[in-house]
Ligand SMILES: *[C@@H]1O[C@H](CO)[C@@H](O)[C@H](O)[C@H]1NC(C)=O
Ligand SMILES: *[C@@H]1O[C@H](CO)[C@@H](O)[C@H](O)[C@H]1NC(C)=O
């Protein structure tokens with residue numbers, strides 16, 4: 470039977486192989502924390518220390534959230550007499566080296582932020598024409614991860630990949646000098662095509678405008694992500710942006726869907742909330758070990774991709790109602806991860822035929838595990854069904870082929 474999902478899968482095996490910049494860091498997506506979504510510029514070293522202590526205490530570190538990342542506003546507006554970036558002495562009185570030592574002492578890695586342009590997005594000193602100096606400084610200060618954003622870079626002549634290549638080159642040279650390579654998180658939002666050239670330059674690349682704690686923004690990002698999963702695999706990942714779990718606005722069902730979709734699209738998972746205020750329900754969502762296991766699968770690099778759009782015809786572009794049925798292998802070709810999101814305004818039942826998914830064999834029987842109920846729910850052949858999926862909620866399953 471002709472099915473667009475299968476055709477796409479077959480062609481993609483031949484045409485979609487990516488040429489990843491494998492710098493030896495993060496075969497699977499980066500996980501951790503970033504200050505921006507919740508705190509914007511209201512950051513300081515006390516916040517970072519307390520966040521790290523809480524992330525460890527709450528179980529995030531053990532669950533794999535290893536990066537503690539400082540976003541914009543950590544620095545001053547001008548460089549010093551030697552051309553070096555200056556850490557804001559009020560926000561970080563004991564300095565960033567002391568802070569990265571503290572983070573490493575707890576078992577975390579440390580991340581920092583800069584922009585390609587003359588100024589950062591918030592108006593602090595940018596890295597344009599200082600890339601190598603700044604990369605050296607970040608290594609001297611003990612960082613492991615650099616997020617490089619796109620602000621105020623209009624003055625630089627060249628294509629987007631040429632501009633971001635400057636940091637790839639700077640990080641590569643600093644590795645030759647010091648032996649230390651930083652994770653490179655690339656944030657491009659002018660041409661919205663970073664997935665085509667980002668894999669050759671960086672460890673992850675943003676695919677969309679900034680996320681907001683808003684269901685409509687989450688569905689819009691997921692709609693775009695649904696068409697470009699084939700560009701993401703081991704060592705290089707589509708970045709759907711930092712998590713909004715815990716930031717209000719989203720219902721628990723929406724938080725479950727947001728987290729599951731980001732994890733199974735193999736996006737980096739960066740907590741973006743005040744962890745000291747986190748509810749137990751929001752915490753449990755971000756710590757679900759069975760969802761994290763798919764994000765961090767060392768056996769299969771490819772993200773889940775849609776095999777059936779559901780309400781819309783297959784292949785439909787709809788930022789308010791993306792593809793609903795997603796599949797991908799997990800660990801090996803005997804295990805299949807399935808995700809279904811209910812974008813409808815009412816509760817629905819789920820029922821789909823195995824023949825739709827390129828990752829299931831219609832002739833086989835599968836034992837199915839529900840990754841949110843944490844239960845084995847029985848064996849299925851030919852088609853699968855489950856009842857009563859609430860509005861905006863998600864289901865995720867592992868199908869294990871029975872021999
Ligand atoms: C540090 O930042 C946090 C979060 O914005 C704020 O609540 C706290 O008052 C700040 N502390 C200091 C010492 O500035
Ligand atoms: C470095 O940080 C520690 C806490 O981790 C603090 O006790 C110490 O005073 C700091 N050192 C300096 C030189 O500020």
Ligand SMILES: *[C@@H]1O[C@H](CO)[C@@H](O)[C@H](O)[C@H]1NC(C)=O
Nearest residue numbers: 597598622623624625626627
């Ligand atoms: C970009 O190119 C234009 C025209 O060649 C030139 O006037 C300008 O100085 C260049 N800008 C930079 C930042 O190199």
Ligand SMILES: *[C@@H]1O[C@H](CO)[C@@H](O)[C@H](O)[C@H]1NC(C)=O
Nearest residue numbers: 660661662676677678692693
């Ligand atoms: C979403 O993807 C489409 C098609 O690639 C692109 O034209 C659009 O700019 C993207 N939007 C964003 C915000 O990334």
Ligand SMILES: *[C@@H]1O[C@H](CO)[C@@H](O)[C@H](O)[C@H]1NC(C)=O
Nearest residue numbers: 818820821822852853854855
């Ligand atoms: C699911 O769909 C199949 C095929 O259309 C049908 O035979 C079956 O009765 C349905 N099951 C449920 C529980 O709706």
